[in-house]
Amino acid sequence: MNRTLPFLLTFIVGFTIVIATFSPPLDRLAVDTAVFFSIxxxxxxxxxxxxxxxINLVKITRRQRDWQFAIVTLVGFFFVLIIGLFKVGNPxxxxxxxxxxxxxxxxxxxxxxxxxxxxxxxxxxxxxxxxSYRAFRAKNREATILLIAASIIMLGATPFGTMLxxxxxxxxxxxEVPNLHFFLMSSxxxxxxxxxxxxxxxxxxxxxxxxxLGVERSHIGKDGG
Amino acid sequence: MSLDIGVWIGALLTLGIFSFLYRDNxxxxxxxxxxxxxxAGYWFCVFFFDNMVRKFYFGVFPSEAGIEPKYFxxxxxxxxxxxxxxxxxxxxxxxRWPLSFIVGATAGLYMMLFFxxxxxxxxxxxxxxxxxxxxxxxxxxxxxxxxxLVFIGTxxxxxxxxxxxxxxxxxxxxxxxGIFFLMVTFGAAFGYTVMSRMSLLIGRMDFLFRDWLGxxx
Numbered sequence: 001m002n003r004t005l006p007f008l009l010t011f012i013v014g015f016t017i018v019i020a021t022f023s024p025p026l027d028r029l030a031v032d033t034a035v036f037f038s039i040x041x042x043x044x045x046x047x048x049x050x051x052x053x054x055i056n057l058v059k060i061t062r063r064q065r066d067w068q069f070a071i072v073t074l075v076g077f078f079f080v081l082i083i084g085l086f087k088v089g090n091p092x093x094x095x096x097x098x099x100x101x102x103x104x105x106x107x108x109x110x111x112x113x114x115x116x117x118x119x120x121x122x123x124x125x126x127x128x129x130x131x132s133y134r135a136f137r138a139k140n141r142e143a144t145i146l147l148i149a150a151s152i153i154m155l156g157a158t159p160f161g162t163m164l165x166x167x168x169x170x171x172x173x174x175x176e177v178p179n180l181h182f183f184l185m186s187s188x189x190x191x192x193x194x195x196x197x198x199x200x201x202x203x204x205x206x207x208x209x210x211x212x213l214g215v216e217r218s219h220i221g222k223d224g225g
Numbered sequence: 226m227s228l229d230i231g232v233w234i235g236a237l238l239t240l241g242i243f244s245f246l247y248r249d250n251x252x253x254x255x256x257x258x259x260x261x262x263x264x265a266g267y268w269f270c271v272f273f274f275d276n277m278v279r280k281f282y283f284g285v286f287p288s289e290a291g292i293e294p295k296y297f298x299x300x301x302x303x304x305x306x307x308x309x310x311x312x313x314x315x316x317x318x319x320x321r322w323p324l325s326f327i328v329g330a331t332a333g334l335y336m337m338l339f340f341x342x343x344x345x346x347x348x349x350x351x352x353x354x355x356x357x358x359x360x361x362x363x364x365x366x367x368x369x370x371x372x373x374l375v376f377i378g379t380x381x382x383x384x385x386x387x388x389x390x391x392x393x394x395x396x397x398x399x400x401x402x403g404i405f406f407l408m409v410t411f412g413a414a415f416g417y418t419v420m421s422r423m424s425l426l427i428g429r430m431d432f433l434f435r436d437w438l439g440x441x442x
Contacts, residue, residue, distance in 0.1 A: 046309065069257075076260075111231035119243060128419055191378020
């Protein structure tokens with residue numbers, strides 16, 4: 001029962017949505033399901049938040065390595081949670097938009113969330129340099145193609161790329177970097193993208209069928225208890 | 226130099242994250258911990274007001290007259306609440322119901338979505354006449370070459386992804402051609418990733434030197 005009911009639910013809900021795609025009167029079902037997702041996602045967020053608090057509290061109480069930083073995480077989490085949920089300093093009061101400009105919540109977003117997030121990603125610019133070295137060593141034909149394609153793509157998107165081949169006569173303008181960039185993007189790259197996309201589609205369809213038909217039941221769990 | 230405390234906080238956090246380039250250190254860990262806590266809190270609030278208040282509460286209790294209440298949304302909330310039973314081990318198995326709903330709905334939705342957008346549409350856009358003409362009805366060599374390349378690249382790329390048959394002989398040769406097209410795609414993706422990361426780095430440098438230190442005009 002503990003495994004049969006969830007399987008039946010998966011089967012019925014999944015195939016109802018599939019059938020709805022072919023039945024215009026039921027079209028609305030897919031949209032409403034998306035709203036259901038959003039609502040359930042909030043409860044999943046509560047679970048996630050609870051897990052974050054639990055993990056960090058365990059770290060603090062057991063004085064595990066770097067436990068001091070767990071305090072910082074919890075303080076940051078509860079600080080934003082309080083100013084956000086209670087709309088502290090919001091000119092619109094409790095009915096105002098949570099991320100309205102001028103609110104402490106907006107300031108945290110602007111001066112903490114955005115700078116740290118952007119810097120985290122920009123750090124990859126340094127690490128990608130060493131990755132580039134490894135990837136771009138023309139060891140074989142495939143690596144050489146990767147190197148040439150990436151170089152043309154990068155050069156073609158900058159004014160330097162345009163400047164580099166500006167001397168090429170008009171009759172041979174296909175060899176100018178911006179034109180090569182356009183050609184690569186619109187033909188070989190598009191072909192590769194399509195092959196990958198069709199491959200992904202086949203994979204998603206077969207995996208979805210496995211889930212809906214109960215061949216794949218990992219989400220229900222092993223024990224059945 | 227900026228006198229805005231927000232800019233100072235942003236700049237110190239930026240430097241803290243950049244300090245990782247030297248090595249893992251307490252300053253970096255502090256900034257990282259702040260980010261983890263703040264981002265979790267931020268997304269929780271945004272999710273809560275966007276979904277629980279705007280979609281659920283105002284869906285069930287519309288703020289404007291004349292709008293039909295969507296009582297069926299209560300089912301979604303009940304399913305969501307059932308997810309919390311995971312916190313009580315003795316009845317934790319009930320949380321499989323909302324999970325099954327999500328998994329079933331996702332499988333159903335994605336199956337059809339990918340079938341149409343990634344499958345049918347891509348195949349339809351590839352199966353074009355190979356002989357292309359300009360608007361005036363003349364032969365268009367560039368467009369024809371592009372269409373042939375896209376067709377060959379997509380077909381051979383798919384052959385490469387077909388692992389049920391050994392890549393030998395003519396089949397193997399086609400798969401090798403497919404690899405070349407895939408390598409161009411990976412090269413393009415890599416190039417764009419490098420560019421986007423560089424762009425972010427330039428943005429952070431601009432913030433430090435212009436907004437914080439005021440060294441750039």
